[in-house]
Structures are given as structure tokens and as C-alpha cells.
Amino acid sequence: MSSTALSAARTGHRQPRDRRRLGDSVAGWSFAGPASLVILGFSLVPMAWALALSFTDSDLMTPGTNVGLANYRALLDDPVFLQAVANTGLLLVLYIPASLVTGLVVAVLLNRKVRGIGFYRTCFLVPYIVSATATGLLMGYIFDRDFGLMNGLLVKLGLPVQGLLSDPSQAMPVLTLIFFWTRFGFAVVIYLAAIQEISKEVLEAAAIDGAGSWTTFRHVIVPSVRPMTIFLTVWGMIDALQFFDLVMTTTKGGPANATVTIVYYVWQLAFTFNTAGYGAAVAYVLFAGTLVLIVTGLLIARRRGATG
Secondary structure (H helix, E strand, O other): OOHHHHHHHHHHHHHHHHHHHHHHHHHHHHHHHHHHHHHHHHHHHHHHHHHHHOOEOOOOOOOOOEOOOHHHHHHHHOHHHHHHHHHHHHHHHHHHHHHHHHHHHHHHHHOOOOOOHHHHHHHHHHHHHOOHHHHHHHHHHHOOOOOOHHHHHHHHOOOOOOOHHHOOOOHHHHHHHHHHHHHHHHHHHHHHHHHHOOOHHHHHHHHHOOOOHHHHHHHHHHHHOHHHHHHHHHHHHHHHHOOOHHHHHOOOOOOOOOOOOHHHHHHHHHHOOOOHHHHHHHHHHHHHHHHHHHHHHHHHHHHHHHHO
């Protein structure tokens, strides 16, 4: 066969192949294109616009003027922002360890074969799927100082009435408790799925070696669910740093800014105080802090995984 014929044959084979690739590309982008446009339109573009907004004194009604880094410099002298950072930090410190430990212990208990176990599993998941608005309104009544169920129970037990959500020293811990109650069911579900994936041969080998319940939990279950622990830690950080809905429906940042979180403060700045430019600066500080915390947590987890 001549070189011309070979070239024509190769070209003939290449054309159907190129057409198939083009068809695959068109089909792929027909599925991914709309989602990409949604991500671009509702995520990336607003992020870029908010970044530009953070360098202005805009109130969302007027364009505002460029103020450079003045909004970011003002954060260090803003007592409400510092209080919001402290409140959000307290939420992180209290919520994440409690949700991990309690979630794992409850998952181990729910992994047993007992009558009605499906009902018990559902009970722990229901608070997570219930609307945060409904939960906040309900908890506002339960922890009300004057008419709440909690103080009624304390009085029956002979204990003094507590301020709870109306006491600046108690409001944030109580709100953290409510947040924990509504969210830790997710950790239970994730841990339960991970525990059920542990090989039965491994558990049987531990039992044959004489390992008791505590030894099995510490040396078999905990290392086996470590990837889920890392995931839940990162997820919990993001969840806690975005804490807003329960604050909005219960305390509205009070009393005396005792429950103001960073996200709630951003909302106040933008839509209550009409200082959207300053609010955008707070939002980007939150974004940077969240990114640093997540990356640091992942690096620490990877290092421990490599050494462990």
C-alpha cells in the first residue's frame, strides 16, 4: 500500500474518533455547563464583588467611595467584632470536642443489636433535620427566664432560677448546648456508618486476644474511624463558624452582645447598620480565618496519621 493510501486510511480512522470525542465533550458540557454557570453566578461572582465592596464605605444603596484598607484596620478597634470572635471561638472550643466524643460513644451504643434500635437511631437524627428556625423558637421558650420549662424544672428540684439566655454569663454556653443538641446527630450517623464498615474479623480477633470493651474501643474502633474524625472536625469548624440561625431566632446577639457571632455581626453590619463595606471586610476576615483553621487542622491530622 502506498504512503498516500496509508495517510488516507489514518485520516479516515481519525475523523470518526475526533467526532466521538467532540460528541463526548458536547454531552459532558451539556450536563456540567448549567452547574458551572450556577457556581460562577452564585459563588465566584458574589465573592469577587464582596471583596471589592470591602474596600469601600458602601451601604448597598449607593456605590460608596474607596477607603482602601480602612475597614480592615478598624476591626482591631471594634469591641463588638472582638466579642464576636471570642463568642465564635468559645463555640468552637466547646462544640467540636463534645460532638466528636459524644457522637462516637453514642454511635458505638447504637451499633448493638437490640429491640427498637431503629427508633433510637432516628431519635438522634431528628434534631439535625428539623428546621433551625423551629428549633430556635422552641428553645427560646424552653430556656426563657420567667416562663421557660428549664427554670420550672429547676424550681421543682429546689434550685434557684437561672438567667439562661437572658444572662450574659450564661447565654453563650446555653446557646452552644442548643447548637450541640441540634448538630451532633450528624456525627452519630457518620460514626455509625464507619463503625459498621470495620471488619468483623478484626473485632473477633480482638475478642480472641482477650480485649475488653474499653480496649477494643480504644485500640480498634478509634483508629479505624480516624478519617471520619478528621472529616467531622473540618465539618464542625465550618458549621460553627457559620453559626447564625439559632442566634437570630433566640437571642438576636444579646444580651449585651454576649451571643453575637461573626456571621451574625456581618448580617447586622450589612442590613441593620447599613455599613455593607465594613461588613464585607468582616466576612473576608472570617473567610481567611476559616481557611487557616481548616488547612492547619488537615496538616496536623496528616502529620499524626503519618506518625501514627
